[in-house]
Amino acid sequence: MSVPLAPARPTRPSPTRLSLVVRDSRTMLRRNLLHARRYPSLTLNLLLTPVVLLLLFVYVFGGVMSAGIGGAGRSDYVAYIVPGVLMLTVGGTVIGAAVSVATDMNEGVIARFRTMAIHRGSVLVGHVVGSVLQCVAGVVVVGAVAVAIGFRSTDATAVEWLAAFGLLVMFALALTWIAVGMGLASPNAEAAANSAQPLVLLPLISSAFIPADTMPGWFQPIAEYQPFTPAIETLRGLLLGTGIGHNGWLAVAWCVGLTALGYRWSTAQFSRDPE
Amino acid sequence: MTDLAIAANGLRKSYGDKAVLDGVDLAVAEGTIFALLGPNGAGKTTAVKILSTLVSPDPASGEIRVGGHDLAADPQAVRAAIGVTGQFSAVDGLITGEENMLLMADLHHLPRKEGRRVAAGLLERFDLVEAAKKPASTYSGGMKRRLDIAMTLVGDPRIIFLDEPTTGLDPRSRHTMWQIIRELVTGGVTVFLTTQYLEEADQLAHRIAVLDGGRIAAEGTAEELKRLIPGGHVRLRFSDPAAYRSAASALGEVTGDDEALALRIPSDGSQRELRSVLDRLDRVGVEADELTVHTPDLDDVFFALTGGAGLPHQSKESVR
Numbered sequence: 001m002s003v004p005l006a007p008a009r010p011t012r013p014s015p016t017r018l019s020l021v022v023r024d025s026r027t028m029l030r031r032n033l034l035h036a037r038r039y040p041s042l043t044l045n046l047l048l049t050p051v052v053l054l055l056l057f058v059y060v061f062g063g064v065m066s067a068g069i070g071g072a073g074r075s076d077y078v079a080y081i082v083p084g085v086l087m088l089t090v091g092g093t094v095i096g097a098a099v100s101v102a103t104d105m106n107e108g109v110i111a112r113f114r115t116m117a118i119h120r121g122s123v124l125v126g127h128v129v130g131s132v133l134q135c136v137a138g139v140v141v142v143g144a145v146a147v148a149i150g151f152r153s154t155d156a157t158a159v160e161w162l163a164a165f166g167l168l169v170m171f172a173l174a175l176t177w178i179a180v181g182m183g184l185a186s187p188n189a190e191a192a193a194n195s196a197q198p199l200v201l202l203p204l205i206s207s208a209f210i211p212a213d214t215m216p217g218w219f220q221p222i223a224e225y226q227p228f229t230p231a232i233e234t235l236r237g238l239l240l241g242t243g244i245g246h247n248g249w250l251a252v253a254w255c256v257g258l259t260a261l262g263y264r265w266s267t268a269q270f271s272r273d274p275e
Numbered sequence: 276m277t278d279l280a281i282a283a284n285g286l287r288k289s290y291g292d293k294a295v296l297d298g299v300d301l302a303v304a305e306g307t308i309f310a311l312l313g314p315n316g317a318g319k320t321t322a323v324k325i326l327s328t329l330v331s332p333d334p335a336s337g338e339i340r341v342g343g344h345d346l347a348a349d350p351q352a353v354r355a356a357i358g359v360t361g362q363f364s365a366v367d368g369l370i371t372g373e374e375n376m377l378l379m380a381d382l383h384h385l386p387r388k389e390g391r392r393v394a395a396g397l398l399e400r401f402d403l404v405e406a407a408k409k410p411a412s413t414y415s416g417g418m419k420r421r422l423d424i425a426m427t428l429v430g431d432p433r434i435i436f437l438d439e440p441t442t443g444l445d446p447r448s449r450h451t452m453w454q455i456i457r458e459l460v461t462g463g464v465t466v467f468l469t470t471q472y473l474e475e476a477d478q479l480a481h482r483i484a485v486l487d488g489g490r491i492a493a494e495g496t497a498e499e500l501k502r503l504i505p506g507g508h509v510r511l512r513f514s515d516p517a518a519y520r521s522a523a524s525a526l527g528e529v530t531g532d533d534e535a536l537a538l539r540i541p542s543d544g545s546q547r548e549l550r551s552v553l554d555r556l557d558r559v560g561v562e563a564d565e566l567t568v569h570t571p572d573l574d575d576v577f578f579a580l581t582g583g584a585g586l587p588h589q590s591k592e593s594v595r
Contacts, residue, residue: 023384027378031370038410109365111363112361112365114329115359116383117354117355118382
């Protein structure tokens with residue numbers, strides 16, 4: 001991990017600001033991944049929700065749902081819900097980030113970090129990058145389950161695959177910064193888990209499981225413009241070739257907006273004097 | 276001012292309308308142990324938090340320099356010069372002791388090999404080799420505190436803040452900690468420690484400041500502080516009330532405790548004064564059952580300065 005870029009010399013070269021930021025962030029990332037590896041139960045529990053929902057909706061409700069969206073059978077419905085479940089996986093995984101940030105802030109070691117000559121933001125960056133990596137791992141696991149029960153994305157080109165991956169990472173980054181903000185605002189882990197709950201509930205009122213235009217009229221605008229629906233529609237379009245339309249730009253705008261908001265909120269909270 | 280490791284003028288901090296620190300001046304010479312002594316809630320921890328850049332002082336505070344750097348202008352330079360061990364253990368409980376040490380080495384940007392060497396050396400020095408591969412959350416209080424200090428030392432800081440380093444430790448761990456602190460200073464490090472134990476300040480510190488209600492009530496060496504407070508006396512205890520009464524009348528200027536049958540004679544504890552007391556008792560043919568010489572200790576100072584009750588006026592002054 002810490003392979004020196006230049007041959008080791010007895011006197012340490014004075015590092016530039018950027019290399020310091022990268023180095024400290026990498027150290028913090030390693031710490032967070034160590035936590036996740038040593039205590040995987042949190043991550044695994046959070047993965048359970050999307051997998052159970054996927055199996056439930058395909059095998060229990062699948063027949064009816066498929067007819068509802070005008071499909072020919074269960075396999076049509078598998079194709080329909082997988083993009084939504086992948087986004088839901090992201091929403092569920094970032095709850096872990098909120099919980100681990102809140103837990104961390106109650107640890108004395110954070111006070112130690114604050115009194116060290118390190119890049120201050122590296123504590124948060126370590127959490128954020130760690131959470132995005134966990135999201136990617138989660139998406140891979142849930143995606144594998146989807147493929148196992150018959151999901152196929154054979155029409156997509158390599159560029160579309162890449163774009164789909166990029167969208168998932170951007171969405172994970174955006175939700176993670178929001179979750180980190182929630183974690184910082186929470187007095188303890190339980191409160192953080194509660195306040196981050198909407199991130200896994202929002203997909204249920206998006207177009208993840210049923211098309212937004214089948215919802216009650218007054219509710220449609222909410223379902224259509226909340227962050228999950230454009231992201232899911234875009235992912236669906238990239239993987240299955242359905243129409244994306246304005247959802248692509250909307251999804252990117254949500255990602256950029258939420259990232260900026262979450263970043264500002266988190267760093268403002270973290271730079272405040274601790275109690 | 277170059278030989279001062281810490282220099283603070285008019286340190287102030289309020290939370291809401293409660294002034295925790297109300298104009299504290301501190302001067303700590305390089306290579307010495309300085310103890311900030313005070314009861315709970317006196318503001319000791321707040322002082323450490325400010326001097327270690329964890330929280331910012333009120334704008335009304337004067338200049339604060341730590342390790343020669345201005346705290347407000349260049350906190351990062353201050354951080355590079357200091358090491359902090361807080362009151363609540365600052366170790367990462369989820370990872371092992373060794374991983375904690377390597378984490379510190381990485382954050383101090385030590386090359387990998389040097390980091391491993393420093394970590395191994397400190398684990399050895401603080402008797403943590405056996406526990407190195409276990410999660411820090413499983414450590415005992417004393418072990419956690421040792422790991423905490425070992426982590427603080429990774430960066431080879433010139434100034435070390437120890438906030439109540441022995442609170443909650445058993446007597447053996449406490450003595451180990453004292454030994455560690457003494458060793459630090461022989462290496463030229465400056466130690467700023469807070470404590471509520473007078474014995475600890477007396478044992479370790481070159482200079483002591485007594486903090487009470489956000490102000491320095493007195494400052495000086497342990498000896499200077501003890502001299503501030505009259506309190507030396509000889510205590511005589513009797514079992515026979517008749518002997519107690521005749522001793523009281525023979526000695527004249529004494530305070531008596533009729534219930535305990537004990538007399539308290541002001542004395543500096545010198546051989547001459549003791550002899551005169553014993554001579555006078557001999558003359559009336561009385562023998563005390565117990566004789567104790569009490570020289571003023573920091574306890575007397577502490578209670579006199581921080582209690583507020585019946586303290587002599589001049590003792591509010593600092594002796595420098």
